Amino acid sequence: MTAMQLWDFPGGIHPPDNKRQSTTLPIQRPPLPKRLVLSLEQHIGMPAEPLVRVGERVLKGQPIAAATGFISVPLHAPTSGTVGFIDPRPYPHVSGLPVPAIVIDSDGRDEWCDLQPCPDFRSLEPADLLARIRAAGIAGLGGAGFPTEVKLSARATDKIHTLLINGAECEPYISADDMLMREQAAELVGGIDILVHLLQPEQVLIGIEDNKPEAIAAVRAALGERPWQLREFPTKYPSGGEKQLIQILTGSEVPSGGLPADIGIVCQNVGTVVAVYRAVVLGQPLVSRIVTLTGAALERPMNVEALLGTPVGELLDFAGLHAERLDRLILGGPMMGFTLPSTEVPLIKTSNCLLAATAEELPPPPPAMACIRCGECAEVCPASLLPQQLHFFALGQEHEQLRVHHLFDCIECGACAYVCPSSIPLVQYYRAAKAEIRELEQKHQKAEQARLRFEQRQERLRREEERREAERKARQEKAERARARSEAAPVDALARVQAQKPGLSDEQKRLKIAASMAQVALKKAEKQLALHATPELQTQVDELRTAAEEAQRAFEAAQAAEPADAPVAGEAERKQAKIRAAMLRVQLKKLEGVAGETPSTEQQAELQAMRAELDGLQPLLDAPAAPASPDGVAALKRAKIDLAMKRAELKKAEQAGADEAELERLRNALATAEQALHAAEDASGKPVPNLVRIDKRPVDETTRALKTELAYARADLRKLERDEQASAEALQAARERLMEAERKLEENKG
Incomplete structure (x- = not known):
C-alpha cells in the first residue's frame, strides 16, 4: 500500500493525551434517570420553542420543541414520561445562569413513539434526506453544535468535491469518538454512505490520529472495498480543528473569514455521521450521545451513551465519583473546556466529556504576570495569528485593531495559554473581546434597523404630504375656476345691461361687450400666472392684455363719437349688481386683513382687481331704478306670506297624519295661493325672476x-x-x- 501524502499546519503543541484511562471498558449505558432536564438551548443558534404542556405524556423520540429559525434544530423526548415543568433551569455554562428548559419525569418504560425508518435511503431525493436530518434534531457533536442540515445544504455555486470525516479527537482526556469508531464502525460507514449519496463528492477522506490504532483498524475493516481513503496522521494538538484537519489531509487552506464549502469541502465529525445513519436508516432522532467520564476523582473512568438531559451528577455517581477528591469539574477537555458551577446541570448535545479532576491532576494556574514578549504564543498558534498583539488590543478594547489582526480566526484552542510562561489566560481575553464585538454589532444592527424604519416612515410621511399638497392644489385650482366663472357671470350681466342702456348704439353695445369679455379673460390668465409662473402663461397674459387695451380703446372711441343718455337699470340687474358688490366688499376686507400693511405682489394684484371690478359695478348701482307700483309691491308681499302659510299648514297636516279629505282641501288652498302669487307678480311691475333648472340625474x-x-x-x-409595518408589496x-x-x-x- 502506497503512502498517502499528508501536510502539516503551523504551530501546535503535544500535551499528554491521558486517553487510556477511559478506554479500558466498552461503552456503558447508565441507569435511566428519574428526571431529565432538556434545555431549549442545545447548540449554537436560536433556542427551540416548546411544543408540549405541563402534565402532557410524551414518548421517546417525540418532538417536544420546534426549531425557531434557520440556525436551529428541534428537540425530542429522550424517554417516555410526563412533562413536569417548563421553566428556567441550570445550564452547562461557566456563568451558571438558568435558561428555559422542559423537565420530563420518566415513567421507567422507555417507550418509543412511532418511527419511520428508511433502509433504502438511495430511493430518497436529496431534499427528503435533508428534511429527515433536520427533523431528527441533529447538530454537530464534535464542536459548537452547528445544525448539520444547514452545513450539508451547500450553496449551488459551491461544488463539493471532498467529504472529510473528522476522527482526530485531539483534545486530551476525551475518547468518545475513539470508542465510537471502535464499537460502531459499521454505523459510521453507513452514515458516510448516506452523505456520499447526498453530496456526490469526488473523494472521501477519513482522518484519524495515530494514537488510536484500535479505531483505525475497526474503520478500515468496515470500509471493505469502498474507494474511500483512510488517512492516519501524527498526533498533534489541535489537529482536530476543522481548518487544521483540512490543511493536513488536503494541503488546502480555508481563507480568513471563509468556510470549508468555499473551497469545495464539507467536514463532519464521526459522532454526527452515526447520528445521521440512525436518523435516516432507523428513523431515530438524536436523543443520546457518547460522553467521556474521566479524571482522577472517578473510580471507574469510562465512556457512556447517555440520554440528553441527564444531570451530570448522576453520570459522575455512575462512574464512582469521590466527591472529597474533586477539585474542578470541567465540561470538555482541559484545553477548550470550562469549569461547571455545579453538578446539577444537564447533558446537552455538545457535551462530549466530563473531567472530574483533582488538585494534583490539574493544579490551579499561578497568578498571571506581565507579558515578557517571548513570542512562544505566536510560534504555537495553529491559525498563524499574533496572540500577544491580540491580548494587548483586547485589554485596550481596540475592536478595529482586533478585526484587522483576525481575532475571529482564533479557534480558542488554548495552545497560546498552554505555553505562556507568564500564565496569562489569553483565550479568556479573546472570548471576552469576541463577545463585546458581537454585542456591539447587534446594537449597531438594531440601530441600523431603527434608522431604516425611521427613514421609511419619513418617506411615507413625505409621500402622504405630497399627495395632500397635490389634492390641496387641485381643490384650489377647482375653486379658482369656479370663482372665475362666478366672477364672469356678473360682469357678463353688467355688460349686457350696459349694452342695453338707452342711448347706446348697436356698435357701442358690441364694443362694450367685447371689452368686458377681454378684461375677464385677462384676469383669469393673470391668476393662473400668479399660481404657476411659466413662459407660456406669461406670453398668453401679454397677448390678452394687448387685446383688452385695444378693445377698451375701441369702445371709448365709439362712446366719445356717439354720447349716450343716462341709463335706467332694470330691478333684476340692479339686485344682481348689489349682491356682487356686497360679495366683493367682504372679500376685499378679508384680503386686506390678511395682507396687512405690506401685501405681497400677488395679494396687491388681487386687491387691485377687486377694487377695479367694484368700481365697474358702481355705475349700475347709481343708475335710477325702474319705478314700481307701491300697491303692487304690497300685494306681492301679502301673496308670498299667504303662500308660505298654506305650505306650512299642508306640511303640518301631513306629519300629523290628517285624513285625505283635509289634505285635499289644504292642497287646493296651496294651489290657489300659488296662482294668487303669480297674479301679484304680474301686477307689481317687477321683472320675472330667471329660473335656473338643474338636471339632477339619478345615480344608477x-x-x-x-x-x-x-x-x-x-x-x-x-x-x-399610516402603518409603519406595512410592506412595500x-x-x-x-x-x-x-x-x-x-x-x-x-x-x-x-
Missing part, C-alpha cells in the same frame, strides 16, 4: 358600486400608508387597486 347602481369601491380603495391605501397592491377603481369609474362616466 353600477355608478354607485364603482364609487363605493373607489372610497374603500382610497381608505385602505391611507390606512396602509402591500402598498403597491393598494395603489394599483385605487388606480383601477378610478379607471373603471371614468370609463363608466364616458
Whole structure:
C-alpha cells in the first residue's frame, strides 16, 4: 500500500493525551434517570420553542420543541414520561445562569413513539434526506453544535468535491469518538454512505490520529472495498480543528473569514455521521450521545451513551465519583473546556466529556504576570495569528485593531495559554473581546434597523404630504375656476345691461361687450400666472392684455363719437349688481386683513382687481331704478306670506297624519295661493325672476358600486400608508387597486 501524502499546519503543541484511562471498558449505558432536564438551548443558534404542556405524556423520540429559525434544530423526548415543568433551569455554562428548559419525569418504560425508518435511503431525493436530518434534531457533536442540515445544504455555486470525516479527537482526556469508531464502525460507514449519496463528492477522506490504532483498524475493516481513503496522521494538538484537519489531509487552506464549502469541502465529525445513519436508516432522532467520564476523582473512568438531559451528577455517581477528591469539574477537555458551577446541570448535545479532576491532576494556574514578549504564543498558534498583539488590543478594547489582526480566526484552542510562561489566560481575553464585538454589532444592527424604519416612515410621511399638497392644489385650482366663472357671470350681466342702456348704439353695445369679455379673460390668465409662473402663461397674459387695451380703446372711441343718455337699470340687474358688490366688499376686507400693511405682489394684484371690478359695478348701482307700483309691491308681499302659510299648514297636516279629505282641501288652498302669487307678480311691475333648472340625474347602481369601491380603495391605501409595518408589496397592491377603481369609474362616466 502506497503512502498517502499528508501536510502539516503551523504551530501546535503535544500535551499528554491521558486517553487510556477511559478506554479500558466498552461503552456503558447508565441507569435511566428519574428526571431529565432538556434545555431549549442545545447548540449554537436560536433556542427551540416548546411544543408540549405541563402534565402532557410524551414518548421517546417525540418532538417536544420546534426549531425557531434557520440556525436551529428541534428537540425530542429522550424517554417516555410526563412533562413536569417548563421553566428556567441550570445550564452547562461557566456563568451558571438558568435558561428555559422542559423537565420530563420518566415513567421507567422507555417507550418509543412511532418511527419511520428508511433502509433504502438511495430511493430518497436529496431534499427528503435533508428534511429527515433536520427533523431528527441533529447538530454537530464534535464542536459548537452547528445544525448539520444547514452545513450539508451547500450553496449551488459551491461544488463539493471532498467529504472529510473528522476522527482526530485531539483534545486530551476525551475518547468518545475513539470508542465510537471502535464499537460502531459499521454505523459510521453507513452514515458516510448516506452523505456520499447526498453530496456526490469526488473523494472521501477519513482522518484519524495515530494514537488510536484500535479505531483505525475497526474503520478500515468496515470500509471493505469502498474507494474511500483512510488517512492516519501524527498526533498533534489541535489537529482536530476543522481548518487544521483540512490543511493536513488536503494541503488546502480555508481563507480568513471563509468556510470549508468555499473551497469545495464539507467536514463532519464521526459522532454526527452515526447520528445521521440512525436518523435516516432507523428513523431515530438524536436523543443520546457518547460522553467521556474521566479524571482522577472517578473510580471507574469510562465512556457512556447517555440520554440528553441527564444531570451530570448522576453520570459522575455512575462512574464512582469521590466527591472529597474533586477539585474542578470541567465540561470538555482541559484545553477548550470550562469549569461547571455545579453538578446539577444537564447533558446537552455538545457535551462530549466530563473531567472530574483533582488538585494534583490539574493544579490551579499561578497568578498571571506581565507579558515578557517571548513570542512562544505566536510560534504555537495553529491559525498563524499574533496572540500577544491580540491580548494587548483586547485589554485596550481596540475592536478595529482586533478585526484587522483576525481575532475571529482564533479557534480558542488554548495552545497560546498552554505555553505562556507568564500564565496569562489569553483565550479568556479573546472570548471576552469576541463577545463585546458581537454585542456591539447587534446594537449597531438594531440601530441600523431603527434608522431604516425611521427613514421609511419619513418617506411615507413625505409621500402622504405630497399627495395632500397635490389634492390641496387641485381643490384650489377647482375653486379658482369656479370663482372665475362666478366672477364672469356678473360682469357678463353688467355688460349686457350696459349694452342695453338707452342711448347706446348697436356698435357701442358690441364694443362694450367685447371689452368686458377681454378684461375677464385677462384676469383669469393673470391668476393662473400668479399660481404657476411659466413662459407660456406669461406670453398668453401679454397677448390678452394687448387685446383688452385695444378693445377698451375701441369702445371709448365709439362712446366719445356717439354720447349716450343716462341709463335706467332694470330691478333684476340692479339686485344682481348689489349682491356682487356686497360679495366683493367682504372679500376685499378679508384680503386686506390678511395682507396687512405690506401685501405681497400677488395679494396687491388681487386687491387691485377687486377694487377695479367694484368700481365697474358702481355705475349700475347709481343708475335710477325702474319705478314700481307701491300697491303692487304690497300685494306681492301679502301673496308670498299667504303662500308660505298654506305650505306650512299642508306640511303640518301631513306629519300629523290628517285624513285625505283635509289634505285635499289644504292642497287646493296651496294651489290657489300659488296662482294668487303669480297674479301679484304680474301686477307689481317687477321683472320675472330667471329660473335656473338643474338636471339632477339619478345615480344608477353600477355608478354607485364603482364609487363605493373607489372610497374603500382610497381608505385602505391611507390606512396602509399610516402603518409603519406595512410592506412595500402591500402598498403597491393598494395603489394599483385605487388606480383601477378610478379607471373603471371614468370609463363608466364616458
